[in-house]
Amino acid sequence: SQTIHQWPATLVQPVGSPLSLECTVEGTSNPNLYWYRQAAGRGLQLLFYSVGIGQISSEVPQNLSASRPQDRQFILSSKKLLLSDSGFYLCAWSIGGLGVYEQYFGPGTRLTVT
């Protein structure tokens, strides 16, 4: 069966510090991978998605970036965090290729920028 890991679970970082959140998927190959952000009490905002190694589509032009160095690894980064980067970050995967398949989410990372 497939499993998605995401870490850390919680993170408190000062403004201007760097960020690195990691997500890995087990039990599947060539998945589509996604990063979302959710502000408190709000819906999901798609940040990035990837259909393959090194292929990143950005939905929100911000101080965040994403990379996919391996097939089942997706990393969200920032060089300098802003207060507005606080939120709940969710990684997700779905089966890649043609077809409409459901999306499965990791446990999320609660980021507080102070």
Add this chain to the structure above:
Amino acid sequence: AQKITQTQPGMFVQEKEAVTLDCTYDTSDQSYGLFWYKQPSSGEMIFLIYQGSYDEQNATEGRYSLNFQKARKSANLVISASQLGDSAMYFCAMRVNTGNQFYFGTGTSLTVIP
């Protein structure tokens, strides 16, 4: 452009009663999928049910069923015999076959009253 609309910010239901959460969608694609997710207070997004645009039968998964009315572009979630553990945020989502993105609604907060 694809769009998901959930017009009920909050809903209350008595324990053991059924409840319907509304979702309407907009797309010009003929092939697409509709999804419902549950987000308890822990934050994790849990996949509940899927309906394909070409499926003639309404999807069911245990106490969850999806009332799919294609002509009206609605995909309402019906939860039967509500339980206290059903209290959560519920998100409707869509993905079209020609794209990799998932489009989410703003969510409905469901509270089950004992």
